Structure formats: structure tokens, C-alpha cells
Amino acid sequence: MSKYNFLDDYSEGAHPRIIEALARTNMTQQTAYGNDEFSQDAREAIRNKIGADEATIHFVPSGTAANLLSIASCLRPHEAIIAASSAHIVMKETAAIEATGHKIITQPAVDGKLTPDKIRLAFDQNSIFAHQAKPKMVYISNATEIGTVYTRSELAAIAAICKSLDLLILMDGARLGAALASSETDMTLNDIYHLTDLFWIGGTKTGALIGEAVVIKDKSLGADFPYHMKQRGALLAKGRILGIQFSTLLQDDLFLHLARHANSTAAEISSSLVKMGFNLWAKTETNQVFPILPSALVQELQKEFDFYIWDRLCDGSLVVRVVTSWATELSKVRRFITMAEEWKAGSQEIAVLEKQKPVV
Amino acid sequence: MSKYNFLDDYSEGAHPRIIEALARTNMTQQTAYGNDEFSQDAREAIRNKIGADEATIHFVPSGTAANLLSIASCLRPHEAIIAASSAHIVMKETAAIEATGHKIITQPAVDGKLTPDKIRLAFDQNSIFAHQAKPKMVYISNATEIGTVYTRSELAAIAAICKSLDLLILMDGARLGAALASSETDMTLNDIYHLTDLFWIGGTKTGALIGEAVVIKDKSLGADFPYHMKQRGALLAKGRILGIQFSTLLQDDLFLHLARHANSTAAEISSSLVKMGFNLWAKTETNQVFPILPSALVQELQKEFDFYIWDRLCDGSLVVRVVTSWATELSKVRRFITMAEEWKAGSQEIAVLEKQKPVV
Amino acid sequence: MSKYNFLDDYSEGAHPRIIEALARTNMTQQTAYGNDEFSQDAREAIRNKIGADEATIHFVPSGTAANLLSIASCLRPHEAIIAASSAHIVMKETAAIEATGHKIITQPAVDGKLTPDKIRLAFDQNSIFAHQAKPKMVYISNATEIGTVYTRSELAAIAAICKSLDLLILMDGARLGAALASSETDMTLNDIYHLTDLFWIGGTKTGALIGEAVVIKDKSLGADFPYHMKQRGALLAKGRILGIQFSTLLQDDLFLHLARHANSTAAEISSSLVKMGFNLWAKTETNQVFPILPSALVQELQKEFDFYIWDRLCDGSLVVRVVTSWATELSKVRRFITMAEEWKAGSQEIAVLEKQKPVV
Amino acid sequence: MSKYNFLDDYSEGAHPRIIEALARTNMTQQTAYGNDEFSQDAREAIRNKIGADEATIHFVPSGTAANLLSIASCLRPHEAIIAASSAHIVMKETAAIEATGHKIITQPAVDGKLTPDKIRLAFDQNSIFAHQAKPKMVYISNATEIGTVYTRSELAAIAAICKSLDLLILMDGARLGAALASSETDMTLNDIYHLTDLFWIGGTKTGALIGEAVVIKDKSLGADFPYHMKQRGALLAKGRILGIQFSTLLQDDLFLHLARHANSTAAEISSSLVKMGFNLWAKTETNQVFPILPSALVQELQKEFDFYIWDRLCDGSLVVRVVTSWATELSKVRRFITMAEEWKAGSQEIAVLEKQKPVV
Known part of the structure; x- marks a missing residue:
């Protein structure tokens, strides 16, 4: 893998x-x-x-x-x-x-x-x-x-x-x-x-x-x-x-300690995505995060990460399921968030450029 | 235990x-x-x-x-x-x-x-x-x-x-x-x-x-x-x-190697008991031994070993099941055999003594 | 019964x-x-x-x-x-x-x-x-x-x-x-x-x-x-x-003949009720009729007939299920229809009288 | 049939x-x-x-x-x-x-x-x-x-x-x-x-x-x-x-009356066969009779009656199961018994004749 x-x-x-x-x-x-x-x-x-x-x-x-x-x-x-x-x-x-x-x-x-x-x-x-x-x-x-x-x-x-x-x-x-x-x-x-x-x-x-x-x-x-x-x-x-x-x-x-690690890494992913402006398909209360993401972002994330596509919405966006665990590495969590942020920044730039395009 | x-x-x-x-x-x-x-x-x-x-x-x-x-x-x-x-x-x-x-x-x-x-x-x-x-x-x-x-x-x-x-x-x-x-x-x-x-x-x-x-x-x-x-x-x-x-x-x-250890320790117990004159209730072909032992010997062995009593025969003797495994310790096998031999020797001595007793 | x-x-x-x-x-x-x-x-x-x-x-x-x-x-x-x-x-x-x-x-x-x-x-x-x-x-x-x-x-x-x-x-x-x-x-x-x-x-x-x-x-x-x-x-x-x-x-x-009798008596009940202005909850295609009837009419019919109340709608009217069979008596079918017609006529009369009441 | x-x-x-x-x-x-x-x-x-x-x-x-x-x-x-x-x-x-x-x-x-x-x-x-x-x-x-x-x-x-x-x-x-x-x-x-x-x-x-x-x-x-x-x-x-x-x-x-008819017809068959010298494989206590019959007699009875062959004994004789019921006809019971008796008589005659045969 x-x-x-x-x-x-x-x-x-x-x-x-x-x-x-x-x-x-x-x-x-x-x-x-x-x-x-x-x-x-x-x-x-x-x-x-x-x-x-x-x-x-x-x-x-x-x-x-x-x-x-x-x-x-x-x-x-x-x-x-x-x-x-x-x-x-x-x-x-x-x-x-x-x-x-x-x-x-x-x-x-x-x-x-x-x-x-x-x-x-x-x-x-x-x-x-x-x-x-x-x-x-x-x-x-x-x-x-x-x-x-x-x-x-x-x-x-x-x-x-x-x-x-x-x-x-x-x-x-x-x-x-x-x-x-x-x-x-x-x-x-x-x-x-x-x-x-x-x-x-x-x-x-x-x-x-x-x-x-x-x-x-x-x-x-x-x-x-x-x-x-x-x-x-x-x-x-x-x-x-x-x-x-x-x-x-x-x-x-130990049991609760491990569960808390899973929950807190999920919370970090969830709140970061929310901060970026993405919606959640379900509240993040434990170690499963269900963000609604643009298909292009999902493709980007899939270059380095595996997760399930949970549903496809009418507007083309995807509900994905991100599950963390007792073993989830913090560095991976941060890399996941960073990739999303960078993609977001890049896509906003493109949007701005699109807007600035002179109408021919 | x-x-x-x-x-x-x-x-x-x-x-x-x-x-x-x-x-x-x-x-x-x-x-x-x-x-x-x-x-x-x-x-x-x-x-x-x-x-x-x-x-x-x-x-x-x-x-x-x-x-x-x-x-x-x-x-x-x-x-x-x-x-x-x-x-x-x-x-x-x-x-x-x-x-x-x-x-x-x-x-x-x-x-x-x-x-x-x-x-x-x-x-x-x-x-x-x-x-x-x-x-x-x-x-x-x-x-x-x-x-x-x-x-x-x-x-x-x-x-x-x-x-x-x-x-x-x-x-x-x-x-x-x-x-x-x-x-x-x-x-x-x-x-x-x-x-x-x-x-x-x-x-x-x-x-x-x-x-x-x-x-x-x-x-x-x-x-x-x-x-x-x-x-x-x-x-x-x-x-x-x-x-x-x-x-x-x-x-x-490794699988066969472990199985062989189990079988050979069983064979050692089995052949030793047979040599002592005890019968087997079933042939010893793998790692289970079913000797027929006098109740007194079983009691003696139970002081140091656990095994199942499989059946009780009409003459009062017991069928016991002795199972060995990949992990069976050779020293334990030897101790088990020695206990049986010593009991056998002791009981023969008693038998001899019994026979020698003058009829009153 | x-x-x-x-x-x-x-x-x-x-x-x-x-x-x-x-x-x-x-x-x-x-x-x-x-x-x-x-x-x-x-x-x-x-x-x-x-x-x-x-x-x-x-x-x-x-x-x-x-x-x-x-x-x-x-x-x-x-x-x-x-x-x-x-x-x-x-x-x-x-x-x-x-x-x-x-x-x-x-x-x-x-x-x-x-x-x-x-x-x-x-x-x-x-x-x-x-x-x-x-x-x-x-x-x-x-x-x-x-x-x-x-x-x-x-x-x-x-x-x-x-x-x-x-x-x-x-x-x-x-x-x-x-x-x-x-x-x-x-x-x-x-x-x-x-x-x-x-x-x-x-x-x-x-x-x-x-x-x-x-x-x-x-x-x-x-x-x-x-x-x-x-x-x-x-x-x-x-x-x-x-x-x-x-x-x-x-x-x-004989099998089809009996089924036709059941279907035709159901059709008679169904079309008569529709003619009286009642709606159907499901199409009458065989021997089950699901008319939507006012609660008062249902009570009237229950004096002489047994049938299931299938559902209660928000407006208080009832979906009932009327099932006919190979043995259904035509006289009973007619009596059922007549009772509904008479109740309908009576209730319209009352409605007319209600309308004609002088406002006090 | x-x-x-x-x-x-x-x-x-x-x-x-x-x-x-x-x-x-x-x-x-x-x-x-x-x-x-x-x-x-x-x-x-x-x-x-x-x-x-x-x-x-x-x-x-x-x-x-x-x-x-x-x-x-x-x-x-x-x-x-x-x-x-x-x-x-x-x-x-x-x-x-x-x-x-x-x-x-x-x-x-x-x-x-x-x-x-x-x-x-x-x-x-x-x-x-x-x-x-x-x-x-x-x-x-x-x-x-x-x-x-x-x-x-x-x-x-x-x-x-x-x-x-x-x-x-x-x-x-x-x-x-x-x-x-x-x-x-x-x-x-x-x-x-x-x-x-x-x-x-x-x-x-x-x-x-x-x-x-x-x-x-x-x-x-x-x-x-x-x-x-x-x-x-x-x-x-x-x-x-x-x-x-x-x-x-x-x-x-009526229930007991019908059961008694079944039992009594079974008893008649059973006792008649016993009288003829045949043994029973099981006691006849109700409406099932299990006589042990010679194979030749079974073949004879099978010309007019259907019943199950229950078992084949070492000596070649057959255990058959004869079941009577509330509907068993008495005339059939008698015919069954008569056939057995006639066969028995015939076979004894043959046996006598066999014995009388001059040794050539």
C-alpha cells in the first residue's frame, strides 16, 4: 500500500x-x-x-x-x-x-x-x-x-x-x-x-x-x-x-486514550475543512468525518490517500468518508489538511483569474 | 495453573x-x-x-x-x-x-x-x-x-x-x-x-x-x-x-516441524507406558495417547499433571487422554514417564510383598 | 356472524x-x-x-x-x-x-x-x-x-x-x-x-x-x-x-369463472362508489376495492357489513378495504351500494338544509 | 389401484x-x-x-x-x-x-x-x-x-x-x-x-x-x-x-370408535397369523401388525394386497408391515387371512408330499 x-x-x-x-x-x-x-x-x-x-x-x-x-x-x-x-x-x-x-x-x-x-x-x-x-x-x-x-x-x-x-x-x-x-x-x-x-x-x-x-x-x-x-x-x-x-x-x-486520539485527529480534519468552507454531510462527533468535497479536490487527495467515496450529490460534489484511528499519524493528518488547503488556494486563484479574463 | x-x-x-x-x-x-x-x-x-x-x-x-x-x-x-x-x-x-x-x-x-x-x-x-x-x-x-x-x-x-x-x-x-x-x-x-x-x-x-x-x-x-x-x-x-x-x-x-514434536512426545509417552505393561485404548498415531491405567496410578500422576479421564472401564481401570503439543516440554514428558515407572515399581514391590505374606 | x-x-x-x-x-x-x-x-x-x-x-x-x-x-x-x-x-x-x-x-x-x-x-x-x-x-x-x-x-x-x-x-x-x-x-x-x-x-x-x-x-x-x-x-x-x-x-x-365473479362484484361496488363521487385509494383491477369514505358513512355501513379500515387520512376520511369473492352474494353487493347511496342522499339533504338555515 | x-x-x-x-x-x-x-x-x-x-x-x-x-x-x-x-x-x-x-x-x-x-x-x-x-x-x-x-x-x-x-x-x-x-x-x-x-x-x-x-x-x-x-x-x-x-x-x-375399528382389525390379522404359527417382529398393540412371513407367502399376498416389506431377516423370511385403519373393510381382512391360511395349508401339503417322496 x-x-x-x-x-x-x-x-x-x-x-x-x-x-x-x-x-x-x-x-x-x-x-x-x-x-x-x-x-x-x-x-x-x-x-x-x-x-x-x-x-x-x-x-x-x-x-x-x-x-x-x-x-x-x-x-x-x-x-x-x-x-x-x-x-x-x-x-x-x-x-x-x-x-x-x-x-x-x-x-x-x-x-x-x-x-x-x-x-x-x-x-x-x-x-x-x-x-x-x-x-x-x-x-x-x-x-x-x-x-x-x-x-x-x-x-x-x-x-x-x-x-x-x-x-x-x-x-x-x-x-x-x-x-x-x-x-x-x-x-x-x-x-x-x-x-x-x-x-x-x-x-x-x-x-x-x-x-x-x-x-x-x-x-x-x-x-x-x-x-x-x-x-x-x-x-x-x-x-x-x-x-x-x-x-x-x-x-x-488505554482504551479511552486510544479512542481520544482517533477522535481528535478526526476533529482536526473536520474543523480544518469546515474552516476552508466545506460542508459536512454528518456532524463529526467521533472518528469519522464526512465532508462534502469538490470532485477535483477528491482526485487530488486520492494521489496520496485512500478513503471511501460515500455518495455523489446532484451538484457533482462528493461525500467522502475519512476515518481516523488510534494509530493515525499526526503528520499524515497535517499533510491531508495541507493538500486540501493548497488545492483550495489554487482553485481560488484560478477563479479570480477566470473572473479577470477580458470578455472577447 | x-x-x-x-x-x-x-x-x-x-x-x-x-x-x-x-x-x-x-x-x-x-x-x-x-x-x-x-x-x-x-x-x-x-x-x-x-x-x-x-x-x-x-x-x-x-x-x-x-x-x-x-x-x-x-x-x-x-x-x-x-x-x-x-x-x-x-x-x-x-x-x-x-x-x-x-x-x-x-x-x-x-x-x-x-x-x-x-x-x-x-x-x-x-x-x-x-x-x-x-x-x-x-x-x-x-x-x-x-x-x-x-x-x-x-x-x-x-x-x-x-x-x-x-x-x-x-x-x-x-x-x-x-x-x-x-x-x-x-x-x-x-x-x-x-x-x-x-x-x-x-x-x-x-x-x-x-x-x-x-x-x-x-x-x-x-x-x-x-x-x-x-x-x-x-x-x-x-x-x-x-x-x-x-x-x-x-x-x-515450521508447521510440520511443530506437529512432529507433538507426535514424537506422544509416542514417547505411549511406548513407555506400553513397555511398562499398560494397554492402549486406541492406537497412538499422532499426538493423543489413550492409555488404560490403574486408578491409583492416575491419582499419582494427577498430583503433577492435568489430563482428561476419558472413560471408566468395568474392572475399575481408567482410560485417560494425554495430549501433547508443539509446546510440550521434554522434561515434563520425562517426569510423567518417570512417575509412572516409579509407581509401577512400587506397586510391583507391594505385589511381591503381598505374595510373600505368610498365610495366617 | x-x-x-x-x-x-x-x-x-x-x-x-x-x-x-x-x-x-x-x-x-x-x-x-x-x-x-x-x-x-x-x-x-x-x-x-x-x-x-x-x-x-x-x-x-x-x-x-x-x-x-x-x-x-x-x-x-x-x-x-x-x-x-x-x-x-x-x-x-x-x-x-x-x-x-x-x-x-x-x-x-x-x-x-x-x-x-x-x-x-x-x-x-x-x-x-x-x-x-x-x-x-x-x-x-x-x-x-x-x-x-x-x-x-x-x-x-x-x-x-x-x-x-x-x-x-x-x-x-x-x-x-x-x-x-x-x-x-x-x-x-x-x-x-x-x-x-x-x-x-x-x-x-x-x-x-x-x-x-x-x-x-x-x-x-x-x-x-x-x-x-x-x-x-x-x-x-x-x-x-x-x-x-x-x-x-x-x-x-371453473377457476376463472369464480375469479370473474369476484372481480365483477368488486367492480360494481367500486364504480357505484365512484359514481357517487367517492375517490379510490387504489385502482380497482381485481376483487379488492379501496374507497376513501367519510367516517360517518363507514359507521353506517358497519351496521350491516364487516370490512377492514385500511388507513385514516388527515382530513378524517377513511380508506376501507372491501374484498369480494367467488361466493359473494349479489343481493349483499346491492344492499351495500344502496346503503351508501341512501347515506349520500341523506347527507346531501342535510347539507342543503344546513345551507338554507337562516343565520341567527 | x-x-x-x-x-x-x-x-x-x-x-x-x-x-x-x-x-x-x-x-x-x-x-x-x-x-x-x-x-x-x-x-x-x-x-x-x-x-x-x-x-x-x-x-x-x-x-x-x-x-x-x-x-x-x-x-x-x-x-x-x-x-x-x-x-x-x-x-x-x-x-x-x-x-x-x-x-x-x-x-x-x-x-x-x-x-x-x-x-x-x-x-x-x-x-x-x-x-x-x-x-x-x-x-x-x-x-x-x-x-x-x-x-x-x-x-x-x-x-x-x-x-x-x-x-x-x-x-x-x-x-x-x-x-x-x-x-x-x-x-x-x-x-x-x-x-x-x-x-x-x-x-x-x-x-x-x-x-x-x-x-x-x-x-x-x-x-x-x-x-x-x-x-x-x-x-x-x-x-x-x-x-x-x-x-x-x-x-x-367417533374418534375412539374409529381407532377401535383399526385396532380390532389389526388384532384379527395378528392373532390369526400367530395361530397359523407365524411370529411377530413387534407386539400388536394398536393398528400396525409386523408379522415375520416366508417370502413365498408374501409373494402370494402381494397378488391382492399392498403392504410394506419392513426388513429382510437372515433366514430369508420377511418382516412385513400391515396397517389397518378406521376405513379397513372386514371382508378384506378376512380375505387376507384366508389367503395366508390357504397358502399355509398348501405349503404343509407340499412338505408332507416332499417327505413322502421315495428316495430314488
Whole structure:
């Protein structure tokens, strides 16, 4: 890869302290399948953060596994999930949820988020007894797929409507680190534990090689969860590698520290582009930036950087997605901004020259 | 863990060269989801071994994932698998195959192995049109669950009957390293590729932290396989960690070298116990030893070692399972043998003394 | 039930000739599971209608069974269906399709119908390799859920785009009788056979007690279809009762005759209401009428009739659904119209009187 | 069909009173999907028989549907069923249970029946946490697949072990009529209701055209059951046809009367063959007879009768299955017996003649 990539937050390996921990503990014998000391340590650390001794915590290899396990272990065959149309489980998981037999009822998101109104609407539109799958769970992602975050009061409002409609809440935390580190939220892990039924903490996108931690409130569901993990191929023999990574990430708040780096580099790109006069397609609240850029600028940036073209607008401009991570190099961020500034300056010069052209 | 454990071949982390490779490549940016350079290298290395440029190879996080993906991607809903009653997918995978909708038709194994006769019998007993799931695939594991291995001619005979009955063959290679390294087989990776439809090479049990390589002959099945991986939660964002491990294992035949160490330490334990006069419950052909030991000796060994009690025989003696691995320490093997010898000597002395006792 | 009901087209039993046929053939012994003489006769009759000797035809007990069997037998686990948001499989089948593991990708319907443009859009929006289920089949219902019908050229256009995108076409024919009997279509059973991959002919809604006939073009899919039927609980031991019904319906075009009765009574209600000045929420092309009526008129009609309130509009008026059937009594149709006319006359009188009131 | 068939108990249509009831009620309008008056009447009649006002009862179109719905609605994905190896769900339902994601753990039957010992063994052999599907339900069929019946004390013993192991009990009653009408049992419907968690009463094999009644004890499971029915394609629009049939069968004990006819004709065939000196492969306790006959006699009987060859014994004799039904004609039963007697007499004569032959 000759270009620097802002494609995603999983292009590098792991934070060096994780590699170091893997090396340090490598030759000790450990009990298999998640019953190792490192996993126990990581569970303890998470329980401390959420202030809940009774929570069950299991580590799984991927976000898709975390989602499908959470849903399939909670729902009966006739029960459905409510989610935003833009939800990861709807758009980017190859029907992983449907493959476990469950329908996802969708509603358009507002700023990437589900709202109590949308949840009630989805519920009401799916209440014809026996002829419509019974809504039983609400799925939200935090940070959302477009990088926005839920505030404590937003989540509390969702929890209230869900309680009244007897719906469970699952929070997909693939980018929970970025959400918790966002200046736009007032939410803590403890809040999340208390306002949801299950949630998971993404390791892969916050500096781990692999691994997500599923946190489960219900005792009996938690106790049976490893059966589901094994059944779906998500119970690793060497569960120790998930344990050691989370244990490392939770020491000295490394997890939040890494997320903050991702968020602040994104903020720098975002605010710089805004300062140059470019609009954003979505608010920059975490580590994803969605600027609307002229096609020519995009071509220029693509000479040195990789990122996704997210959408093409009617006026020819492009929405691009720039993702930063725990590993994003500051020098690359600055180079990206500089290239944009220089292009901007150059294009303004041309515009001025154009204007000055004598009419023939 | 204060005792040394012979419970399994996945109690340690990875071979140090793997940890080293992870560290060395850690900060380079790589394309996600298995499209990284390391995975490409590992694929190339496997294709060289099997002498088949056209084979599709994908890396998945667990053996259960490898099995359920292989089966679910090949079969139609009404199609079934034939396997030995003792098969891993039957006994130890929490109905992972049934969870994808497929029935497993079982037949008793012979020395842990399926035979052409058993396959034909299973086929014939499940041929009532529309009222019995249609047999379409045969599952074999090599090494088997009790450590035995298929010879080339055994596999060729299975391939012949499967061809005549229009059955696919899947080989579960969780311990394929041990099988290939066994002195009891004449089979190569190339043979296996040509005599099966799909097979997988187990990394987890041969020195990797995680990862199994699924090798697929059919082009169209191979092309669609990543969809199945994503759908079941088995497509890792940082697929690079699977690639780098297999790439390392395949350099300088490290893979076979590690398997040989496991096999030779098992052979040493096995032959020593046989020399002491103990019987084996199953032949020792790879890295699993199943001696039949007196209960008192088992208690003695348990003071310093952990291993599974596999079965209790009518005469009170115990079948135990002793598993060695790429990481098994020779000093521990010797200590285990010495303890058995000393106990044996002591018990003979007692026996002699018992005999010498004057009848009162 | 004291009120006459226009709720649906399955409130009565079967056409008397069907009851008579059941009685007449009752005591003859027949081979079970669809291999009876009556089912063979019915298959022959359908093959004659579609002009295709090679078509495979199977009879199943319900429309949901017909849909889920058609889809589950055709698709691989990672393949998805494209359907209108208003499709029966989306809105009213309790996630029957998802329960077989498949995702439904939706697009808003145009007059209840899918269009080539919508199909292409759905395809394009779901083409991210491995991360989105692969579109492989298009589901359309004819008549649609709102009673409209596809013309031959509309279906041909869909067939063309599907061919170019390698998509199969399934036509849900729960109300195929009404569609074929509609004056708005120029399509024949023969056209449908040639322009789709599978379709089914609804018996339940056209005068049978139970039963739908699935017509399958692909030989190998057809041959294995009974396995799927048995597996999903849809293979009836006394398949004869499905055969005898379809055989009866296909004699002397009874099927079309019954559908025409349903359509013509619906047309009478529809045109009468339009004549009175009421608008329609959807075109009346088959046996479903969706008039927009004042709430007071709805209350009046509900004194003697049952029908569904479909929607409530902003101005307080109601969309109601009036469904006629093969069994609808003409006297009831007339009574319904008369009640509406009388209410209309009364309300106009009141309106006139209101206008004439002296302003106090 | 020129030969008279003893292949099964579903070769004829329905008892004439059912056809009559269908005709009589045909044109009344009824609420759809099982909410009709006839279904309510039938439910009331069943509740009276079992002495349980609170039981939930639903009618489904097939035995396979009854089984898969009962199991899929009760179990979580990781839970398994224990059944006899000869169970219908194991041998003759095309993996219908596995298609809902569940594993069936099998044990050899004793006289076609499961025993408390076998249940405990199955449970104990499947108790490795997380690596084996968790046994949660026991499936028994009554009458069994070979026509034997459970006594009250046998069922009570099973209920006791299931209670102690936290296992649910499902009784497949495809031939429950025959079981209740058997002289070998002392069990009533009331007993069955109290000793199981769910059971179903087979209509198809006891004189109905179609339909099985599922009886559910748990209120919440019962309340949600129609969702499962709809999802699996088993909720009929014209549920009335199931209701009217069960309602008719339950009047004046028609159901038991029909079952007794089937049992007594089977008993006549069985005892006559035994009198002639033939052995039985299984006890004749209901309407299935499994005599062991010489191949020549079988060929003779096949000239006028159809029945299944069940097994071929080493000595060349054949196990055949002769099934009688509510519709079995007495004259045919006598003809069958006479043919056997005549053949027997003829063969003895030949044997005598053979003996008398002078040795040349």
C-alpha cells in the first residue's frame, strides 16, 4: 500500500502494549475457551468500570458475531428487532441476523440515531397478531454508522419507551470507545449498562487485533451464552488472546486514550475543512468525518490517500468518508489538511483569474 | 495453573516466530477482511504445497466456524451429512451444524474412522425419497478424534464410494498437521486436495494463536465463500493476523516441524507406558495417547499433571487422554514417564510383598 | 356472524362442486403424499394450460408455505430476495422468509408493483461483496396486495432486467385467479410460466378449502421440491384433497369463472362508489376495492357489513378495504351500494338544509 | 389401484360424517385463521376430555408441522431434544427438526419406547458445558412407530425423570387414537395432559382429511403459538376445515370408535397369523401388525394386497408391515387371512408330499 489510508480504523495491527502483552504471556499454560486468567482479569476490569459485580462478560472474535449472538440468544423464533435503516446489521452484515431466523424492522434514522418516536411507530406498524413478527428488541449502535453519538438523555428516553413496550435494548459498541471519548456525550459505561439489556465493547476498532466484549445483564442468559458462542463458531480455544487484549486495553484507561486520539485527529480534519468552507454531510462527533468535497479536490487527495467515496450529490460534489484511528499519524493528518488547503488556494486563484479574463 | 497440563494442544499461546511476525508487521497498514498481503502470501504457500493454482483458500477463526461454513455453503436445506458417531461435529460442537439446518447421519467408527461400507450403509438407510434428508456430504476428521490417521488408500476408497453416490467430502483438519506428520500415513496435502472437495488446515492446534485455513476446490463455491464467512461472523476485519500466522507456519515447514514434536512426545509417552505393561485404548498415531491405567496410578500422576479421564472401564481401570503439543516440554514428558515407572515399581514391590505374606 | 363480511375472500368454505368431488371420491384408496390420481390429473390440467409438459407441479397447504418453500429451495444461505415494501412476504407473513435464513431487500412499490428501475436500484444498493447479502431472486405478487395487476409487458420488462442481473423471479399467485380474470391484464398462464422461474396458483382465495399449486420450471429443483415440502411440514399425507380441488377448479374453467365473479362484484361496488363521487385509494383491477369514505358513512355501513379500515387520512376520511369473492352474494353487493347511496342522499339533504338555515 | 392396500392408515378420505359436516357448514361465513366457531367448539370438546379449561389448543395441517412447531416454539437455539433412534422425527421427517436448528440426541428404543434409563443416559452423555447442545426436551410418540403403547406408569416414570432433569415432554400423537383405544394401555387424555408439557392428537390417521390438534399447557407458549404457525406456513386461512373435522371426531366419541375399528382389525390379522404359527417382529398393540412371513407367502399376498416389506431377516423370511385403519373393510381382512391360511395349508401339503417322496 503506497498511499496512506483513512479507509477504516482497522488497517493497522494492535497497540504495541497489546503485542507486548501477547509476547510476555505467550508460553504460560492457560485453561481454554475463555476460562483463562487474562479473560478473568479483563472481566473484572469491565465489571469495575460498569459498577456491576453480577454482569456476565464474554469475548467474541468479531462484531458480527457479537450482534448475531446477542440477538439469537435473546429472541424466540417469532420475535423481531427494530433498527435504523442505516444500521450495520441491516446494511453491512450479509444478512447475519436473518440467517439466525429473525426479521429486522427498519425505520429511517435521525442523525444516524433511532428515536423513541420511530421505535413506537415500528412497534405499532408491526402489531397484527400472528401475521407480523413480534417486535422484541431494539438495536442501536453507538457511535452510529455515521459517527454520531447518543447522549445520556437520548438513551434514557429510548430505555423508557422500550420498557413500556416490553422491548429489550442491544447496543452495538463496535465504536463504543469513540462514543465514550466524544465531547458530544455525557454517557459512561455505567450508564450504558443500566440503560440497556446487552451491549458490547468493540476491541477491533480501538486498538486490539481482534475481539469484542459482550456485557449481559440477565443472569440466565449470561450463563448460557457460551453455548451460543460455541454453536456459532465464536468460542475460541485460545480465548486467552481476547482476554489479554481487553485486560491491556483497560489498564490505565488505554482504551479511552486510544479512542481520544482517533477522535481528535478526526476533529482536526473536520474543523480544518469546515474552516476552508466545506460542508459536512454528518456532524463529526467521533472518528469519522464526512465532508462534502469538490470532485477535483477528491482526485487530488486520492494521489496520496485512500478513503471511501460515500455518495455523489446532484451538484457533482462528493461525500467522502475519512476515518481516523488510534494509530493515525499526526503528520499524515497535517499533510491531508495541507493538500486540501493548497488545492483550495489554487482553485481560488484560478477563479479570480477566470473572473479577470477580458470578455472577447 | 500449578500443574503441567496435557489436557489439550492449545494451552500455550503461539510459536515464538508467530509472535515475532505479528510484532514485526504490526504497524503497516493492510487491506481489511482477508485481502491483506500476508493472507495472499499464505494462500500462495498453501497452493504451492497442494500443487493447485486454482484452489480458493480462506482463513477463519475457529474449527467450528470452518466446519459449519464448509457444510452450510455446500448443502441445500434438504441435504444431510454422513459422519462417524464420534465425529467432532456430532459430539463437541453444540449442534453447530444443526443450527445451520442440516442433519448429521451417523455410523459407528472403526478405529475412529469412517469406512466405505459405513458410508454406503448410511446412504442406503437414508434413501426414502422426500421422507429422509438426502445424504450429500461425508465428513471425516484427520487426525480423528482419537488420534488415528487415514492412509492414502483409505481416503481413496472413501473418495471412490463418494463419487459413485454423488457425495461431497469434507475433511476436518483441526489436527491435520499431526496427521501429516504421523509415521502411520503416506498422505500428502496434495493427495488430500485431490481426494476431497473441501478440507481445512488447523492452525490453532499446531502453534497458531487462532485460525484455520479452508481449502476449496470448486471455483464458484470458493468465490462466494466470503459471503458465508461474513454472514456467520467469521470474516475478521484484521484478517492479516490469520494470514501472518499461516504464512509463518508454512515457512521452512515450521508447521510440520511443530506437529512432529507433538507426535514424537506422544509416542514417547505411549511406548513407555506400553513397555511398562499398560494397554492402549486406541492406537497412538499422532499426538493423543489413550492409555488404560490403574486408578491409583492416575491419582499419582494427577498430583503433577492435568489430563482428561476419558472413560471408566468395568474392572475399575481408567482410560485417560494425554495430549501433547508443539509446546510440550521434554522434561515434563520425562517426569510423567518417570512417575509412572516409579509407581509401577512400587506397586510391583507391594505385589511381591503381598505374595510373600505368610498365610495366617 | 350476524353481519355480512367483505373482510376477505376466504370466509366461506369451498365451491359446492369441490365438496361434491370430495364426497364422490372419498372412499377410494389413493397413494399418499401427492402421488394420487387426482393430483396427477390436476398436474396434467395445469401443464395443458401453461403449454409445458416438462413443468413440475406440487400442491401445498398455504400461501406462506408456497412462498417460503419456493424461496428456501432456490437460494443459498447468502442470497437475498428483492420485494416491494408492501409485499405480503414483508408485511404479513411473520418473518416466514427470514425464518428460513434469507433477507428481503425492499423498495417502495408503484401502484403496488415492483418496477425494473426499483429492481436495479435494490441490486445496486446491495452489491458490496461479502458485506451485503447477494440479491438472487425477485418476488412479485399478482394480483398485488392492493389488487392491481401486472400486464404482460410489465412482466416482460421485469424478466429482462432479472435476466441481465442473474435474478430469479417468483410470482406469488395467492390471487392469480383474480389477476388472470382482470380486464386490466393481457397475461395468460402460459406467459407467466415463460416469464418467471417459479409461480404459484392460489386455490384458497379462489374457491378451494385449502391449497396452492407451485409451478416450477427447473427440472432438478422440481425433482427435489418434495424434500423441502416434507421438511417444512407441507407434504400432506392425504395430498388427494389438494389434487381433487385443483382438478375440479380446472374443469370447465371453473377457476376463472369464480375469479370473474369476484372481480365483477368488486367492480360494481367500486364504480357505484365512484359514481357517487367517492375517490379510490387504489385502482380497482381485481376483487379488492379501496374507497376513501367519510367516517360517518363507514359507521353506517358497519351496521350491516364487516370490512377492514385500511388507513385514516388527515382530513378524517377513511380508506376501507372491501374484498369480494367467488361466493359473494349479489343481493349483499346491492344492499351495500344502496346503503351508501341512501347515506349520500341523506347527507346531501342535510347539507342543503344546513345551507338554507337562516343565520341567527 | 387394483390391489387393496394395507400400506398405511391414510389411503382413504375422511369418515363420511366429516364430509357431511363440511358440506353442511360450507357456505356460512366464518372468521379466518382458526378463530371460527367450529374450531372453538373443537377446542371446548378437547378441553372437556382433558379436564383442563386453561389448555391452549391449535390445529395444524400435518404431523411434521405439529412436531416442528412444538419443538421450535419451546427451545432456545442451543437446546436439544432426546428421542428414540426409531423416532419419526429422526427417521422420517427429512430433518424437519434440524431445519429449525435443533439437534436430536438419540438412544435405542425398547419395544419402540424411550425409558427413563435411556433418557438419563442421553442427558449424562450430553452434559459437557458449552460444547454439547443442552438437552431440554424429550420426544416420545404414542402409539410408537412400531405400534406399541405407553402405559400410565411408564409415562409417569418418564415424567418423573424429566422433572428431575428439567426436561420438557412432547408426545407425538399421530396415532394417539390407536394408543388410547388399545387394550394394552390404561392411559386417558387427561393423564397425558398432566404428564406431558405438549402433546398432539392426530386427525389424519384417525379419519380426518387433514389436521392435528396441538395441546399446550404453558399459557404464554400457547398464546404465542399462532405466530409460530404463521411463520412456518401452518396457519390456514380456512382453519374452519380443521375445526369442523375435530369437532365431528369428538362428538359421540367417533374418534375412539374409529381407532377401535383399526385396532380390532389389526388384532384379527395378528392373532390369526400367530395361530397359523407365524411370529411377530413387534407386539400388536394398536393398528400396525409386523408379522415375520416366508417370502413365498408374501409373494402370494402381494397378488391382492399392498403392504410394506419392513426388513429382510437372515433366514430369508420377511418382516412385513400391515396397517389397518378406521376405513379397513372386514371382508378384506378376512380375505387376507384366508389367503395366508390357504397358502399355509398348501405349503404343509407340499412338505408332507416332499417327505413322502421315495428316495430314488
